[in-house]
Amino acid sequence: MFLGGYANSMDEKGRVNIPADYRDVLRNQHGDCRLIITRDLLDDCLRAYPVARWRDWLAKLEKLPASNRTARRIYRRVVSSAVVLEPDKQGRVLIPASLRQAAQLRKAVHFAGANQTFEIWDSKLWQQETELVDAEDFDPAMLDEFGL
Amino acid sequence: MFLGGYANSMDEKGRVNIPADYRDVLRNQHGDCRLIITRDLLDDCLRAYPVARWRDWLAKLEKLPASNRTARRIYRRVVSSAVVLEPDKQGRVLIPASLRQAAQLRKAVHFAGANQTFEIWDSKLWQQETELVDAEDFDPAMLDEFGL
DNA sequence: AGATATCACCCCACTTTTACCCACTACGAT
């Protein structure tokens, strides 16, 4: 599964190296190096799914009621930004310009493992996100509520 | 399946290039590059179906009770605007003027993958539709409701 | 009916983008 964080850099063409550890996971545990990358539903980052995981996620999205406008928007945000990518011989993928823009990716990007999937952040945004967590000192009531 | 978003431009004759990825899907997964394009039922955009998918959709529409006025209107909106199109050697289709008008298509158009089908939007309308989503930060109650 | 306009279709030419290949650096292990 996808663990740990990696700081890689994206070149001017929009190519980034997928961390070798993640590629190993894809090759060994999924037997398929292809990735589906989309905008995350909730945060300003991209989320990468192995093919099987993407199928699961898509199945959920397909259940959204088309009659509901917000549901259609949720569906669109995710599906209409998704791309299938396969690392090249160097282990890199080309992130389409639209996705780069959506996640505000610049040169420095950060990979964050999320078990079944992983996230791709602009380093600056990632930093802000994690700084906030450190500063905030989790609300004990919430921790109890979630049994942590 | 149809994924991802593409920004293409329509020329003065009303021709637009179908994204190469979508044409690949049609050729490889359906063995038939023909598309049925109609007005979308719910939004101000066009929706394109591979032949088999159109058959499914049409079968549903045929089940509408003709006794119901709204049902007849729904049927007309979709069926009476449908055209069968096949990309030319350059990969383009000619969108009939009536459909262009219905979806307010101008020069800049946006293709949005929707898994089994794909949507064709005027860029401006698409932008409005998606910008709203970013600002709105989906209602958490709804996300819980749908199990996302 | 004949002349004229309009539209869809096909072909060609150009620009931009992408895919693919090769080369280099940094670092760790042997």
Added chain:
DNA sequence: ATCGTAGTGGGTAAAAGTGGGGTGATATCT
């Protein structure tokens, strides 16, 4: 030191996307 692997930069051929004719069919007007 040397080898192997991860990560980075760049160049080049192919493909995608775009604009603009020409032609033949059909429609319109006189």
